[in-house]
Amino acid sequence: xxxxxxxxxxxxxxxxxxxxxxxxxxxxxxxxxxxxxxxxxxxxxxxxxxxxxxxxxxxxxxxxxxxxxxxxxxxxxxxxxxxxxxxxxxxxxxxxxxxxxxxxxxxxxxxxxxxxxxxxxxxxxxxxxxxxxxxxxxxxxxxxxxxxxxxxxxxxxxxxxxxxxxxx
Amino acid sequence: xxxxxxxxxxxxxxxxxxxxxxxxxxxxxxxxxxxxxxxxxxxxxxxxxxxxxxxxxxxxxxxxxxxxxxxxxxxxxxxxxxxxxxxxxxxxxxxxxxxxxxxxxxxxxxxxxxxxxxxxxxxxxxxxxxxxxxxxxxxxxxxxxxxxxxxxxxxxxxxxxxxxxxxxxxxxxxxxxxxxxxxxxxxxxxxxxxxxxxxxxxxxxxxxxxxxxxxxxxxxxxxxxxxxxxxxxxxxxxxxxxxxxxxxxxxxxxxxxxxxxxxxxxxxxxxxxxxxxxxxxxxxxxxxxxxxxxxxxxxxxxxxxxxxxxxxxxxxxxxxxxxxxxxxxxxxxxxxxxxxxxxxxxxxxxxxxxxxxxxxxxxxxxxxxxxxxxxxxxxxxxxxxxxxxxxxxxxxxxxxxxxxxxxxxxxxxxxxxxxxxxxxxxxxxxxxxxxxxxxxxxxxxxxxxxxxxxxxxxxxxxxxxxxxxxxxxxxxxxxxxxxxxxxxxxxxxxxxxxxxxxxxxxxxxxx
Numbered sequence: 001x002x003x004x005x006x007x008x009x010x011x012x013x014x015x016x017x018x019x020x021x022x023x024x025x026x027x028x029x030x031x032x033x034x035x036x037x038x039x040x041x042x043x044x045x046x047x048x049x050x051x052x053x054x055x056x057x058x059x060x061x062x063x064x065x066x067x068x069x070x071x072x073x074x075x076x077x078x079x080x081x082x083x084x085x086x087x088x089x090x091x092x093x094x095x096x097x098x099x100x101x102x103x104x105x106x107x108x109x110x111x112x113x114x115x116x117x118x119x120x121x122x123x124x125x126x127x128x129x130x131x132x133x134x135x136x137x138x139x140x141x142x143x144x145x146x147x148x149x150x151x152x153x154x155x156x157x158x159x160x161x162x163x164x165x166x167x168x
Numbered sequence: 169x170x171x172x173x174x175x176x177x178x179x180x181x182x183x184x185x186x187x188x189x190x191x192x193x194x195x196x197x198x199x200x201x202x203x204x205x206x207x208x209x210x211x212x213x214x215x216x217x218x219x220x221x222x223x224x225x226x227x228x229x230x231x232x233x234x235x236x237x238x239x240x241x242x243x244x245x246x247x248x249x250x251x252x253x254x255x256x257x258x259x260x261x262x263x264x265x266x267x268x269x270x271x272x273x274x275x276x277x278x279x280x281x282x283x284x285x286x287x288x289x290x291x292x293x294x295x296x297x298x299x300x301x302x303x304x305x306x307x308x309x310x311x312x313x314x315x316x317x318x319x320x321x322x323x324x325x326x327x328x329x330x331x332x333x334x335x336x337x338x339x340x341x342x343x344x345x346x347x348x349x350x351x352x353x354x355x356x357x358x359x360x361x362x363x364x365x366x367x368x369x370x371x372x373x374x375x376x377x378x379x380x381x382x383x384x385x386x387x388x389x390x391x392x393x394x395x396x397x398x399x400x401x402x403x404x405x406x407x408x409x410x411x412x413x414x415x416x417x418x419x420x421x422x423x424x425x426x427x428x429x430x431x432x433x434x435x436x437x438x439x440x441x442x443x444x445x446x447x448x449x450x451x452x453x454x455x456x457x458x459x460x461x462x463x464x465x466x467x468x469x470x471x472x473x474x475x476x477x478x479x480x481x482x483x484x485x486x487x488x489x490x491x492x493x494x495x496x497x498x499x500x501x502x503x504x505x506x507x508x509x510x511x512x513x514x515x516x517x518x519x520x521x522x523x524x525x526x527x528x529x530x531x532x533x534x535x536x537x538x539x540x541x542x543x544x545x546x547x548x549x550x551x552x553x554x555x556x557x558x559x560x561x562x563x564x565x566x567x568x569x570x571x572x573x574x575x576x577x578x579x580x581x582x583x584x585x586x587x588x589x590x591x592x593x594x595x596x597x598x599x600x601x602x603x604x605x606x607x608x609x610x611x612x613x614x615x616x617x618x619x620x621x622x623x624x625x626x627x628x629x630x631x632x633x634x635x636x637x638x639x640x641x642x643x644x645x646x647x648x649x650x651x652x653x654x655x656x657x658x659x660x661x662x663x664x665x666x667x668x669x670x671x672x673x674x675x676x677x678x679x
């Protein structure tokens with residue numbers, strides 16, 4: 001199998017990862033460099049990896065949008081692509097231009113709106129207040145622009161990833 | 169002894185009390201709201217009854233519903249634990265009227281301690297040290313200046329009716345006094361409709377140290393040692409330890425004796441905690457009394473060898489304390505980390521949600537009081553405390569090492585937790601030196617995270633490579649559960665064993 005792997009948020013150049021079954025273990029090529037590994041999944045989302053006698057326990061954390069690998073206490077955002085797949089090439093680039101969705105960071109309840117539609121906002125300005133576990137949190141605008149649409153309504157329950165507003 | 173106890177609480181502490189009851193052969197009754205049907209305390213109890221919707225005001229705070237459950241199921245006593253109704257004198261009163269024993273102090277003691285002024289007058293009579301100042305409002309600016317001169321600057325002006333920092337002013341010099349008094353008074357008038365302001369010596373960077381007491385219903389009161397609780401954020405404790413790094417046996421005895429005096433002055437019964445502010449010269453001043461079991465009670469249990477919940481229940485059943493003050497020995501060192509559902513990358517904002525993976529530490533000297541489990545959805549309606557991880561060892565450095573090891577083993581995915589915060593605190597030089605005060609944590613968080621800087625670029629590169637290989641191995645070995653990217657192509661599938669369900673289905677179809 002051949003994958004393109006990007007480690008770390010926002011860019012970093014993709015590594016070419018080749019995995020080939022070899023005896024009891026696997027022969028991995030990372031950007032052409034050969035590494036022999038032994039890999040076992042003792043339980044879901046946990047991987048035991050032996051590399052040259054070094055033992056790593058890696059934990060996988062998946063959300064609707066992100067994939068993270070925990071190596072010890074270090075967390076790495078990872079994006080895995082199959083270069084033969086068309087879909088993975090259509091990944092939208094998260095650039096600063098164009099409309100930006102403002103999404104709920106966690107489940108909660110919309111307490112109030114801090115701005116009205118069509119108002120101008122600065123980067124970092126609070127747009128919506130969401131409450132969870134007795135704490136109120138301002139969800140902020142990632143960029144300077146105009147609030148095109150507010151889909152949050154005070155009192156409504158929201159889930160992580162729900163679009164609260166769009167800033168353009 | 170009671171045959172059945174209702175636990176009017178949820179989360180880790182309800183589980184803690186249920187465990188004590190089971191150890192003592194007492195049947196347990198849980199209550200739960202709409203969102204807590206699958207909560208651990210419901211699963212672990214002998215009986216469980218629904219008491220209403222998610223908001224606490226409509227469930228865990230409903231005295232009528234809880235007493236109704238107690239009557240219907242024949243519970244003889246109610247354990248309130250902490251939070252919710254635990255310090256509600258009306259609830260204790262209602263229990264007494266319903267003929268159900270409230271496991272805690274009498275409503276009279278609770279009322280006395282709940283009111284700042286009545287508590288202070290009672291305590292002053294008993295010779296309890298307070299932060300120097302006036303306990304009544306200032307009659308004039310001249311009087312205020314005289315008092316400030318006597319107790320020494322800096323001083324704090326506080327609204328008598330106040331709270332939450334409103335009507336409070338820190339005054340460093342005599343020149344600032346009059347204008348500060350004016351503004352404190354007008355703010356107090358605006359906020360509380362009462363311009364009365366009193367004056368106290370300002371304690372800069374105080375420590376928060378508390379003393380555990382136990383009192384039976386036969387007039388015996390003992391102290392069980394202090395807990396250092398200076399590591400706080402937004403007035404919420406984050407890490408506690410016993411003993412305090414700065415308290416020596418003499419200071420401990422003096423604090424203990426004052427705590428017993430406070431409890432006796434209030435005719436206090438059952439478990440209680442006396443909170444003190446401690447200044448840089450190690451003078452301690454009475455702050456308030458918490459009339460309940462504390463979140464951080466395990467550090468006292470580990471260093472005294474006592475089980476406070478067992479003792480609470482025995483005291484409530486009318487038993488005498490089974491030991492005297494001279495029998496209490498403080499041994500070893502215990503540190504508690506409060507594991508909260510909070511996002512360290514988002515200013516420690518609460519992070520409820522479903523726990524997708526949970527790996528929990530164990531081994532020597534580790535105690536875990538937890539209310540969570542893998543697959544459970546942490547509701548957004550309550551306090552974010554998930555669990556308490558407590559390390560116990562023969563001394564403080566060893567307790568720190570143990571906890572660092574246990575935190576390395578602890579892993580929670582699906583929600584965010586503050587586990588990384590404890591790795592930072594335990595590795596911090598000031599923490600290790602015991603240099604703590606209530607401003608410690610805010611100062612630590614203002615610094616950049618040393619864990620990020622401690623890895624060399626070469627090491628990060630190596631770990632990134634491991635992460636990349638791991639992502640690929642997950643995709644190959646466990647393609648079905650892999651969502652990200654389009655990892656599960658045909659050749660990857662052929663490398664994994666076929667689904668057992670599919671095989672089973674096919675073999676059944678063949679029969």
